[in-house]
Amino acid sequence: MKIAVCVSHVPDTATKVIISDDSKTIDPNGVTYIVNPYDELAIEEALNTKEKVGGEVVVISLGTDANKETIKKALAMGVDTGVLLKDSNFRDSVSLAKALAEEIKTQEAELVFFGKQAVDYDNSITGQLAAEFLGYNCVSVVTDFNLEDNKITAEREIEGGKEVVETLLPTVITTQKGLNEPRYASLKGIMAAKRKIIEEKDATPFDNKIEVLQMKKPDGKQPGKIIGSDASAVAELVRLLKEEAKVI
Amino acid sequence: MANKILVVLEQREGQLKKVSFEVAKAGSDLASKLSCDVEAVIVGSDITDINKIGNYGISKVTHLRNSEFANYSASGYSQAVSDFVKEINADVLIIGNTSMGKDLAPRITAKLDGGIAMDVTALEVDGGEIIATRPIYAGKALIDVKVNSDIKVFTIRPNVFNPGEPNDSLAEVSTKDVDVNLKDKVVETKQASGKLDVAEASIIVSGGRGMKDAESFKLVEDLAEVLGAAVGASRAVVDAGWRPHGEQVGQTGKTVSPNLYVALGISGAIQHLAGMRSSKYIVAINKDADAPIFQVADYGITGDVFEVVPALIEELKK
Ligand SMILES: Cc1cc2nc3c(=O)[nH]c(=O)nc-3n(C[C@H](O)[C@H](O)[C@H](O)COP(=O)(O)OP(=O)(O)OC[C@H]3O[C@@H](n4cnc5c(N)ncnc54)[C@H](O)[C@@H]3O)c2cc1C
Ligand SMILES: Nc1ncnc2c1ncn2[C@@H]1O[C@H](COP(=O)(O)O)[C@@H](O)[C@H]1O
Numbered sequence: 001m002k003i004a005v006c007v008s009h010v011p012d013t014a015t016k017v018i019i020s021d022d023s024k025t026i027d028p029n030g031v032t033y034i035v036n037p038y039d040e041l042a043i044e045e046a047l048n049t050k051e052k053v054g055g056e057v058v059v060i061s062l063g064t065d066a067n068k069e070t071i072k073k074a075l076a077m078g079v080d081t082g083v084l085l086k087d088s089n090f091r092d093s094v095s096l097a098k099a100l101a102e103e104i105k106t107q108e109a110e111l112v113f114f115g116k117q118a119v120d121y122d123n124s125i126t127g128q129l130a131a132e133f134l135g136y137n138c139v140s141v142v143t144d145f146n147l148e149d150n151k152i153t154a155e156r157e158i159e160g161g162k163e164v165v166e167t168l169l170p171t172v173i174t175t176q177k178g179l180n181e182p183r184y185a186s187l188k189g190i191m192a193a194k195r196k197i198i199e200e201k202d203a204t205p206f207d208n209k210i211e212v213l214q215m216k217k218p219d220g221k222q223p224g225k226i227i228g229s230d231a232s233a234v235a236e237l238v239r240l241l242k243e244e245a246k247v248i
Numbered sequence: 249m250a251n252k253i254l255v256v257l258e259q260r261e262g263q264l265k266k267v268s269f270e271v272a273k274a275g276s277d278l279a280s281k282l283s284c285d286v287e288a289v290i291v292g293s294d295i296t297d298i299n300k301i302g303n304y305g306i307s308k309v310t311h312l313r314n315s316e317f318a319n320y321s322a323s324g325y326s327q328a329v330s331d332f333v334k335e336i337n338a339d340v341l342i343i344g345n346t347s348m349g350k351d352l353a354p355r356i357t358a359k360l361d362g363g364i365a366m367d368v369t370a371l372e373v374d375g376g377e378i379i380a381t382r383p384i385y386a387g388k389a390l391i392d393v394k395v396n397s398d399i400k401v402f403t404i405r406p407n408v409f410n411p412g413e414p415n416d417s418l419a420e421v422s423t424k425d426v427d428v429n430l431k432d433k434v435v436e437t438k439q440a441s442g443k444l445d446v447a448e449a450s451i452i453v454s455g456g457r458g459m460k461d462a463e464s465f466k467l468v469e470d471l472a473e474v475l476g477a478a479v480g481a482s483r484a485v486v487d488a489g490w491r492p493h494g495e496q497v498g499q500t501g502k503t504v505s506p507n508l509y510v511a512l513g514i515s516g517a518i519q520h521l522a523g524m525r526s527s528k529y530i531v532a533i534n535k536d537a538d539a540p541i542f543q544v545a546d547y548g549i550t551g552d553v554f555e556v557v558p559a560l561i562e563e564l565k566k
Contacts, residue, residue, distance in 0.1 A: 013499050013519050017388040026389065037500055093354070094363060119499060121384045123366050125354035128322075132358030137431050138322055140351045143493075153435075157494060158347040159448050161439035163320070167432035177500060178493045209363025209397040213379065216390050221525060224546035226537070231559035233549045237531065238563045240547055245529045247451070247508040248475060248564075 001055035004109035005046045005079065006100050006126070007039040008118040009063055009070040023214045025090075035070045038115025040182035041175040045145055046113045047078045048180065053147065056080045058107050062099055062203050064088050075193035076185035082196065083107075085203035093121075095206035097129035102204055104134060110170040116141045124174075131172035139165045143178040250284045250378070250400075254338035256329060257290040257301060257309070258348055262318075264290075264297065266448065267344035269304045269411035274371060274404055275342045276305030281373040284340075288419070289332055291325045293318040298421045303414035311423045319434035320348050326355035328426050333360060333399070340378065342371075345403035346447070353403045362399030367503075369408045369526070378402075386499040386522030406448060407505045408526075444478040446497060451508045454480030454497055454524075458513015458534060458553055462490035467557050468512055474564045480504070480524075482514045498523035513553045516541025533557065 011017075011031045018027040035043075046057045059074040061067040062085040071082040085099055104112055112134075114127030124140075131138035137152075143162065144155035150169040155162045157176055185193075227233045227240070241248045255275035257268040272288060279286035288301055288309040293316075301309055312328045329352070333341065341356065343349040345367045357364040369390075370381040380402055381392050395401075446452050453475060455468035465485070472479045481491040483498055497504055499519040509527035514520060516532070516539055524530070525544050532545035535552050542548045549556050 011385070013386070013522075015385070015388075017385045019389060026385070092363065094357065097358070119386065122386060122503075124350050125357075125364065125366060128351060128354040129358045132326075132355050138351075138355070139432065140322075141347060155438075156347070158437075160443050160445035160494075161437060163434045164436040164438070165432055166435050177496075209395055210365060211394045211396055213392040213394055215384075216392070218383070218387060218390055218526070221530075221544045223543050224530075224548065226542070226548045226550055228549055228551070229537075230549075230551045231555045233551070234556060234560040234563045237547055237549065237560065241508065241529070241531070245508070245546065247529050 001053055001111060002107060002109045003046045003049055003055055003057045004104050004107055004112045005039070005042050005057060005059045005074065006112065006114045007043065007059055007061045007070050007074060008036045008115070008120070009033050009061060009067040010036045010118055010120040013037070013119055019215050019217065023216070024212050025215065033066060033069070035073050036115050036118050038117055038175055041177065041179050042113035042115050043074050043077055043079060044180045044182040045173070045175055049111065049147060058083060058109065060085065060100060060103050062087055062091070062096060068198060071198055072193055073185065075196045076189045077183055078189060080196070082198040084198055084200045086200060087203040090208065090212065092208040092210035093123045093125050093129055094209050097126050098133055098206045099203045100126070101130045101133035104130065111147070112136070112172045114172060114174045116174040116176045127172050127174035134170070134172070136170045136172050137167040138172040139167060140174040141176045142173050143176050145173060145179060250282045250340045252284060252336060252338040253279050253286040253340040253342065254333060254336065255286065255288045255306065256341060256343040256352070257288050258344055258346060259290060259292045259295050262292065262295050264295070264300065267346055267406045268301060270406065270409045271342050271344050271404060272301050272304035272306045273411040274409040278340070278342070278371055278373070278378070282376070287336070289329060291317050291328050299418040302417040302419035304411050306419050307417070309419045309421050311421060312426050313423050314426055314428050316428050316430055319437065321430045321432055321434065322351055322355055323431035324428045325352055326359060328428070330356050330359040339399055341399070341401045343401065343403045345405050349403045353401050357399070357401045360399045361397070362401050363395040363397040364401040365393050365395060366403045368402050368404050371402065371404070383526070386503070386519070387525055388522065405505060407450065446478045446480045446495060446504050447502050449478035450506050451475050451477035452480045452497070452504060452506045453477045453510045453512065454482065454514060455485060455512045456482035456514030457484040459485070464554070465490050467553065471510065471512070471557055471561055474561055477510070482520050511541050511545070512557060514541055515539045516544065
């Protein structure tokens, strides 16, 4: 079976966000980029599945040459081939998902893993959108995944619990923490990745439906009061919560 | 310009969820700013008290009914709502940014070839156009966006849009039986019974590594209980296996905006702050006065949690 994994290349979660002069993007100076943390789970699950049922795994990333670093990381973990869909312009989730769906179709992948969320724009929708454009089933925010023949049983996280969902291939799965422990690339894997192919092609353009008007900093929260340094401060804390904040 | 706003309500086990009141109010406020119509839709099997949504400014609601809709199904719910949008000619949808909404909204958007803005924290109107504000980079920045397609879908962050005091109007409810062909089905729900989820709670008490170990973490639960709060945790605590991942607050956990967030023995790493800094009030108890959590706390006590928290519980019980 052909399995695809879609990965994004995002600023490290410890990044200090500085807004550029255009007021629409972040200043890339000094920002280090990483494989989106949720996408590591997607890669791991694709590899696990291949190890169980056989087949081939392809990693797809849309972006600039810089995304090759993330693709290489996936190849070093054990993914077979990579595709870079080249585009340096802003894309909203809909046009991104359309381009990814088109490539997934070209690859004839029946099972596709996405992260549940890219930690840059935090949209959490690309997998679900792509599934719909492909006419595939989809289970999002998955913490447990099982495939038997063409039947999928997946557990997804909901408020205060889990839901067990059954569906059939072809399917898109979006991955959540708890699903697995992503492996580290071995030295052998890193060496092998050097010989693996990254196919590069221009991403098909689609209209953006979203227009970013401006990016801004949130109102900075001012540090508040230190009420005390021991148990004697609790009476005052309770009074403030009742009378000033009025939250209890 | 907008023609008609449709707010998508949410139920669990046949009861309206709190976020339904928030989407209703957000939708009716937006409709008055745009001088356009607004109505509501809810998908489910048996649902009680749907007409109560009238308390929050919505006078008309349609129940799309099928016995198979007792549980959420992405394929079933998205088809039913999309068909209904076309039928009533709605062009703006407002949905809660919940586990259901995050799954459903993009499915509907793709079916209707619309555009979508997720996790919106403000909806304004400027020159007849809807401007949505949403946090990005886990709240380290905000963007204002406009949706340019005919169909515009917005999901709103729970606990941010204040539903206000309920009035006593009731909505007119019509029930529409719909056919389904579910491609995905919930076969089991594992609900941690009676447990309040951090994503929905108006008060959260979270504990970090400063709680020392899994047994001592009980103190966090005790304080949560007297406050009627949900229990949250830092990643350090989740990684150590003291608490389940569902309770993790932060960039790779849940983003929360309760009225009150109490952080016990949490240092306030950037990834943790990302998930909770938009809380209305923050209380921090930490023995290190230089802990970054105090930079965002409204009220702080620089003391030992094992001394301060038991005293706080006693004080609250008075
Ligand atoms: C990619 C990535 C994603 C991440 N995502 C998240 C996330 O989603 N959520 C998250 O929380 N973290 C996340 N982190 C981890 C984050 O960087 C911190 O490591 C973590 O938040 C620290 O947890 P903590 O505050 O409980 O522990 P610590 O940083 O160890 O802090 C413990 C605090 O307890 C105080 N303390 C100790 N004993 C006492 C006592 N007796 N009384 C009072 N105070 C006491 C100490 O002064 C200290 O400030 C992420 C990290 C990375 C790299
Ligand atoms: N540029 C991209 N190229 C490939 N996959 C992507 C890209 N951006 C996002 N994704 C995938 O979509 C998931 C959800 O992203 P988002 O909807 O932006 O939060 C990510 O975890 C990735 O799996």
